[in-house]
Amino acid sequence: MKLLEYLSVGMLACIIPGAQCGRTEVLVEAGSQAVLPCKNNDLRQTNPNILWTKDNCTVWRMEQSGLQYRGSRWSNKGKQRVQCPHFQFESGDYSLQINRVTEKDGGLYVCRVKQVVRSEIMLRIIRVSISPSVPTSGKNVSVTCGVTPRPDRVSVQWMLNNSPFVPQQGNHLNEDKSILIEKATVSSSGNWACVVKHHGQEGRASASLSVKGINQPFEDNTKLYAAVGSAATLPCVFSSGLTPLKSTWEKVKQGSRLTPAEVHLPSSLASSSPPTQLPWDKSATLNEVSLEHEGRYRCAGTIEGQRLTRTMQLVVAKIVLSHKESSVTLTCQLGDTSEVTKYEWVPVMYDHNGTESEGPVHEGKTVSLSRASEEKWSQWTCRFYGGQGLLGNVTYHIEQTSGLFGQESSGMPRNTAAIVGLSFLLFALLLILVQIYKNHQRRKRIFQYPALETIVHTVSNEREERERNRVKE
Missing domain, CATH: 2.60.40.10 (Immunoglobulins)
Structure with missing residues (x-):
C-alpha cells in the first residue's frame, strides 16, 4: 500500500508542470549538517504552503500566513534541529537544513509546495566506528563504515591519513567493507575515512584511531x-x-x-x-x-x-684527521651511512667577544684545510643529511691540536731549548755535589789524626799570641 502511494505521488509529480521527477541521494556524516534540496521554478508564488515530511510524518511546515510548525521529534529542549532559511524563499529555494544528524534521521524525505511534490530525497547517514575505541598495541581492531539506510549495492573506499588504504599482511577487508587490523601497532594510528558512492553521489565520514603503545x-x-x-x-x-x-x-x-x-x-x-x-x-x-x-x-x-x-640503532659519528705534505684532511665518518645522502662542512670562527659566525659551506664527505684556514677558523662542523632532512652533526675544534701545520719544524727549537736548559741545570747541580763531596773528604782525612789536629791548633794559637804582643810593643 505504501509503495503504491509513493508511485502515485511520483506519477502525479511528473504530470504537473514545474514539478521535479526522480529521487535525489544525499550522503552526509553523522553529527554534521544535512541540506535536502527543494527548488520551485515558479517564482510568481509568494508565501507558498510548504510541507516537509518523512515517513508521512511532518518534519517542517509553513502555512501561507507565515506560521511555522515542526515535528515533535525535531526539537530537543527548545533547540530546533531543522530549519528552512527564509532569505532563500524569494529565489524559490525551500531546502531543508538538519543539524547534528543521527542514524535515525536517515530515510526518504518529501518536499511539497502547495501539496505538489517538488522533490524526494533519500538521506543516508555515514558513520565510521572503531572497536575497541582505544586499543592497545598488539590487539585486533575492527574499523567499520556504516551507511543508514544501507543500499544493496554501494561503493566504499578507505583512506588512511588522506592516502588510499591498500590491505596488506595483517589487514583484511571483509565482505561488508569493514577492515580487520590484526595485532595493531602505533603505525595503525591515524585518521580512517570511508568514501561512499551511490547513484552518482558521494559522501564521506572519518574517525581517529589511537593505538596505545610505544x-x-x-x-x-x-x-x-x-x-x-x-x-x-x-x-x-x-x-x-x-x-x-x-x-x-x-x-x-x-x-x-x-x-x-x-x-x-x-x-x-x-x-x-x-x-x-x-x-x-x-x-x-x-x-x-x-x-x-x-x-x-x-x-x-x-x-x-x-x-x-x-628496537633502535645508535649510529656514532666522528671526524678522522689525516696529514698530507701541505694540507690536513678532515673526514666525516659514520658507523652506518645507509640513510646518508649528503654531507656539508661548515667552518665557524669566534671574535674577541665570543660572537659566532659561519663561513662558506663545503659539500662532500671530506674537507682539506690549508694553513690559512687553520689560522682563521676555530672549528669545523660536519652536517649529514638524509631523505627527511638533517640527521645529525659532529664538530672538530682546531684548538684541540695547537697548530695542525708545522708542528715538527716549530716544535723542534722549543724542545731543543728546553733540553739545553735542563742539561745546564743538571751540570751546575753536579758541580755543587762534587764540591760538597770534596769538602767532606778533606774533613774526614783531618779527623783521622786527632793528635796532629791538636798540635796544629796549638801552633796556630801561639803564632797569633806573638803577633798580638808585637803589635802592643
Missing part, C-alpha cells in the same frame, strides 16, 4: 645519530598515562636471523630513571658517547599483560 620511536629499527663525546638519548616513550611494568633495556647484536643475542649493556643505560621523568617515559641517556656504544638497542615494557618492545 609512541617514540614510532617504528622499529629507527636510526639515531650521535657524535663521539656528546650526550645522547635513546627514546622509549609510551602513550601518555600508560605506565609499563617491568621496563627493561637491552643491547642486542645480530645473532641468528630469528633470535638476536643479548650483549653487555652500558652501565650508563642500566641506571634507573630520574625522579623528574614521567612514569611512561622510559628513555635512556648516555652522558658521553663513545665508539663502543654503537649498535642496536631494545626497550621493553609490559602493558595489560602483554610485552611491548621497540
Whole structure:
C-alpha cells in the first residue's frame, strides 16, 4: 500500500508542470549538517504552503500566513534541529537544513509546495566506528563504515591519513567493507575515512584511531645519530598515562636471523630513571658517547599483560684527521651511512667577544684545510643529511691540536731549548755535589789524626799570641 502511494505521488509529480521527477541521494556524516534540496521554478508564488515530511510524518511546515510548525521529534529542549532559511524563499529555494544528524534521521524525505511534490530525497547517514575505541598495541581492531539506510549495492573506499588504504599482511577487508587490523601497532594510528558512492553521489565520514603503545620511536629499527663525546638519548616513550611494568633495556647484536643475542649493556643505560621523568617515559641517556656504544638497542615494557618492545640503532659519528705534505684532511665518518645522502662542512670562527659566525659551506664527505684556514677558523662542523632532512652533526675544534701545520719544524727549537736548559741545570747541580763531596773528604782525612789536629791548633794559637804582643810593643 505504501509503495503504491509513493508511485502515485511520483506519477502525479511528473504530470504537473514545474514539478521535479526522480529521487535525489544525499550522503552526509553523522553529527554534521544535512541540506535536502527543494527548488520551485515558479517564482510568481509568494508565501507558498510548504510541507516537509518523512515517513508521512511532518518534519517542517509553513502555512501561507507565515506560521511555522515542526515535528515533535525535531526539537530537543527548545533547540530546533531543522530549519528552512527564509532569505532563500524569494529565489524559490525551500531546502531543508538538519543539524547534528543521527542514524535515525536517515530515510526518504518529501518536499511539497502547495501539496505538489517538488522533490524526494533519500538521506543516508555515514558513520565510521572503531572497536575497541582505544586499543592497545598488539590487539585486533575492527574499523567499520556504516551507511543508514544501507543500499544493496554501494561503493566504499578507505583512506588512511588522506592516502588510499591498500590491505596488506595483517589487514583484511571483509565482505561488508569493514577492515580487520590484526595485532595493531602505533603505525595503525591515524585518521580512517570511508568514501561512499551511490547513484552518482558521494559522501564521506572519518574517525581517529589511537593505538596505545610505544609512541617514540614510532617504528622499529629507527636510526639515531650521535657524535663521539656528546650526550645522547635513546627514546622509549609510551602513550601518555600508560605506565609499563617491568621496563627493561637491552643491547642486542645480530645473532641468528630469528633470535638476536643479548650483549653487555652500558652501565650508563642500566641506571634507573630520574625522579623528574614521567612514569611512561622510559628513555635512556648516555652522558658521553663513545665508539663502543654503537649498535642496536631494545626497550621493553609490559602493558595489560602483554610485552611491548621497540628496537633502535645508535649510529656514532666522528671526524678522522689525516696529514698530507701541505694540507690536513678532515673526514666525516659514520658507523652506518645507509640513510646518508649528503654531507656539508661548515667552518665557524669566534671574535674577541665570543660572537659566532659561519663561513662558506663545503659539500662532500671530506674537507682539506690549508694553513690559512687553520689560522682563521676555530672549528669545523660536519652536517649529514638524509631523505627527511638533517640527521645529525659532529664538530672538530682546531684548538684541540695547537697548530695542525708545522708542528715538527716549530716544535723542534722549543724542545731543543728546553733540553739545553735542563742539561745546564743538571751540570751546575753536579758541580755543587762534587764540591760538597770534596769538602767532606778533606774533613774526614783531618779527623783521622786527632793528635796532629791538636798540635796544629796549638801552633796556630801561639803564632797569633806573638803577633798580638808585637803589635802592643
